Amino acid sequence: MNTLLFIFQLLIVPALSPLGIGFIRKVKARMQNRVGASVFQPYRDLWKLFQKDEVISEDASWIFRFSPYLIFAITILIGASIPVIAAVPVALDFLPSFSFLPAGDFLVIIYLFALMTFFLALSGMDTGSAFGGFGSSREMMVAALAEAGLLFSLLAVSVTAESGNVVAMVGNLQYLPLQALFPLLIAFLAFIIALLAENARFPVDNPATHLELTMIHEAMILEHSGKRLALMEWAAANKLLIFILLAVNLFFPWGVSLSYDSFSGLLVSTLLVVGKSAILLFGIAFLESTMAKFRIFRVPDLLLTSFVLGVIALAISITF
Amino acid sequence: MEFLLTPASVLLLFAFFFIGSVGAVFIERLFSDNGKMAGFWGHGFALLGSLLGLAISVSVLFFGQGIAFTLPTVFPNFLLDFRLDGIAAFFFGIISLVSALASIYGFGYQKHFYGKYRLGVFSFFYNAFIASLLLVPIANHALFFLLAWELMSVASYFLVVFENQKEENIKAGFLYFLMTHFGTVFVMIAFFLAYKATGSFLFDDWRAATGTITPLIQGIIFGAALIGFGTKAGIIPLHIWLPEAHPAAPSHVSALMSGVMVKTALFMLFRFFFDFFPGAPMEWGLVIILIGSLSALLGILYALSENDIKRLLAFSTVENVGIILLGLGAGVTFFSIGLESFALFSLAAALYHTLNHAIFKSLLFLGAGSVVEATGTRNMESYGGLIKLLPFTAGFFLVGSLAISAFPPFNGFASEWLTFQSLFIGMTSAEMIIKVVFFIAIGSLVFTSGLAAACFVKTFGATFLARPRTEEAKNAKEVSVFMLLPMGILALLSFLLGINATTVVASLIAIIASIGLIRPVTLQFPFSEFIQARADFAAILPLESIALLLGLVFLLSFGAIWFVTRSRKIVVGPTWDCGTPLGPRGEITSGSFSRSLVTIFRGILRPTRQSTVEYHDEDMRYFIKSQEIRTSMSDPYRKGIYQPIGVVLHFLASQARRIQSGNVNMYILYLFLTLIILLLWATHV
DSSP: OHHHHHHHHHHHHHHHHHHHHHHHHHHHHHHTTOOOOOTTHHHHHHHHHHHSOEEEETTOOHHHHHHHHHHHHHHHHHHHHSOSSBOOOOBOSSOTTOBSGGGGBHHHHHHHHHHHHHHHHHHHHHTOOHHHHHHHHHHHHHHHHHHHHHHHHHHHHHHHHTOSBHHHHHHHHTTSOGGGGHHHHHHHHHHHHHHHHHTTOTTTOOTTOSSOTTOSHHHHTTTOOHHHHHHHHHHHHHHHHHHHHHHHHHHSOTTOBSOSSOHHHHHHHHHHHHHHHHHHHHHHHHHHHHSOOOOGGGHHHHHHHHHHHHHHHHHHHHHO | OGGGGSHHHHHHHHHHHHHHHHHHHHHHHHOOSTTHHHHHHHHHHHHHHHHHHHHHHHHHHHHTOOEEEEEOOSSTTOOEEEEEOHHHHHHHHHHHHHHHHHHHHHHHHGGGGTTTSOHHHHHHHHHHHHHHHHHHHHBOBHHHHHHHHHHHHHHHHHHHTSSTTSHHHHHHHHHHHHHHHHHHHHHHHHHHHHHHHHSOSBHHHHHHTTTOSOHHHHHHHHHHHHHHHHHHHTOTTSOTTHHHHHHHSOHHHHHHIIIIIHHHHHHHHHIIIIIISOOOOHHHHHHHHHHHHHHHHHHHHHHHTOOBHHHHHHHHHHHHHHHHHHHHHHHHHHHHTTOHHHHHHHHHHHHHHHHHHHHHHHHHHHHHHHHHHHHSOOBGGGOOOHHHHSHHHHHHHHHHHHHHTTOTTSHHHHHHHHHHHHHHHHHTOSOHHHHHHHHHHHHHHHHHHHHHHHHHHHHHHHHHSSOOOSHHHHTOOOOOHHHHHHHHHHHHHHHHHHHTHHHHHHHHHHHHHHTTSSOOSSOOOOSOHHHHHHHHHHHHOOHHHHHHHHHHHHHHHHHHHHHHTTTOOEEEEOOOOTTSOOOGGGSOOHHHHHHHHHHHTHHHHOEEEEEEEEESSTTTOOSEEEEEEEEEEOOHHIIIIIHHHHHHHHHHHHHHGGGOOOOHHHHHHHHHHHHHHHHHHHHHO
């Protein structure tokens, strides 16, 4: 049973992440009065890319070849370490010490994402194209400034929940009275800004274009093709879903099941998590349809806002 | 084995360095082989001595038994008193380890100097430098310590100016000499005040005198020690010599200076605040934290804006010293408010980062040395594509970059994580002032770590990735095995110290507890669930499981994807060039990589920009003939602090010159007047 849960935990995020992207695209298409592609289109795209031959630049080194696998693996590891529908640490039956719990520490998660960004930026520089280099430069700029908001918002949750592990945090938060969760509302705003920045969404980056000179994420993966492009796209989708799940489960923890035993509990929790995630995804799509991308040097103001909000949330939560 | 715990082994160690230094000078005279033998002799004995030092410190730490002995001298009040306790052995071990690896590196690096510079002289100062580095942590007498401290400064000065054909090295050396003596003055003030208060130069008597010193005197002692040792550690704004002097020295000496010499200053701060005069008021802890926050954040910003690879690494040392000071300051704060467990925890974080920084900074400096050796320049704008030409150097440098950017599962993450935890604990304190200061520190540390990642993406990317930007970079060759081996060992240590974090933390706590100051050897966290949870996680710090899981997931996904796509081809083609031929000018450079971050932080960094444009027709101004843009950073410390001080000093000196008339009769009058004044004073007292 535990082994099954272990595998479930490992696969659930990569299995559902393209759906999240598809959902956002569908909503955006509808808001532009288009029918839009099916929500399952990202799966087909990935499949198509895996079927294709690959072109690799002659200037690229092993960093370029290795990075997509590492980046993908990091997202799988983090995806397995966060609570999805149940806040329960899962270990293997025959190897109880082998658990995803250690990677669920919020600092470990932040630094694993930073490691992912590090290799993403390196592989952007590796081909020696001007696009890739500038994409990397901007990505590191955004990542360096976004980390503060991310850390402070999660720290506020951590202090309130009196735990450092995201799985335990979700469990602890459910027992707290409603007014104790007030600072989390501010922390949520900080987290959302960090989410948009880290996932290359509006108003920081435009995920839908290759033409804009200010692109960030797409510029870095411009030279990737075939399976490596598929891995990069898939990893980006995983990252978005992980952030969405963290946002809904940490800041709105009600309904997340605390055990894998009761079937009805799991059903309710699944419905709630799916519902909350859909609302958040819809919010992102709405934001992307109604506002323009910021000029690159206005992005730091936004990220600083996220940092300040995080500081306020933390200040309130430690004085409580 | 038992020999290692005797005074004889310590004396033998210094004998090695003595033979290494003096012998090399003679050897150079005997053989006319461009100094090859002298270099091997010097580096060889330095290696022997360092290995013995490593063995001594390991056995002291392992058996938990110190070495203490005294050698008499002919001078009154001056004793050669040695004391190698747990904490000294820890620093002794770090110094020995890095010196041993640097000496191996030296075997390969020395061919740089054949025929150009005198390797006998180099070996003399190199051995003297390492010997004095090793003397500093074990000297147990203030005057003896000052002797070792001065020897360290002087020997390293001669190493900084060793390549004396370059004018900037002489300048850097002079600045270093000036600043280091500025620091030493304050160290002396601290020592003499302590002598006045305790009546002894022996550190042991200082330890015994705890509590008998008035708070005012103690405060002045702490302040002087902080300025004096802070200058050596490179805290901002006393850091200005560091980015000049560290890069000027030969690369393995840079590794020693940046990796371990700054640590001796931190060691003495630790001694002052926790060993000699424990029980500093809380405010000192907060001051140290604020200094640490400032140094960390500004250090990494300056590093980011730098294009000289060795200067960049030197600024990053300023940053890491700041991070270590955060842990140290948190320790002082906790200790002053009676939270000994937390103090122990924070100090463990600080010592862990000290060890880690010694490892990865030496690794990066040795790597930078190899790159400089291969290309002949320190300018990162001239590198590019070196990963294909120097594959091993690139691999080791990557490990160093990952470790210094604090990515799991490398060692930098473990210590930065612990530092974060001690700041989190302090943040939940009830006192408002502590809360605010720790808040600032957390904010500083999180920006620092984000910017450090950006900085090392830039360093690694601009140096090793994409295409070579110059002919020199195109013709670079991998360095010799002597130079690769120490880098390999350091890279391995970076990884091992990361995944064995649990063991390391437990040993560090035992070492700190061994000086007998902080009672509980096991940690107790009575405060809140939050702290308890952090402490529980810290007790396991499972970096090895994270490494294992990441490796496993990586292999699984790699295997699955390889299986699914095994029949797909890979075509190698040119990078997409948008129709313009790919040249070195199309790639991003180090300067342009950091440009956006520099622009954001322009309020602090104050970038300057000069452009000159020449037109074909000066009246029309449509067609540009040539255009030149120079960007640089202004140096607010020199402009704002050091230049005004220089002006004042110069003014005072020129006023004082008036009494120097050059007339002998005048000087005799001065003598006479002085005598009268002294006599009058003597009769009155």
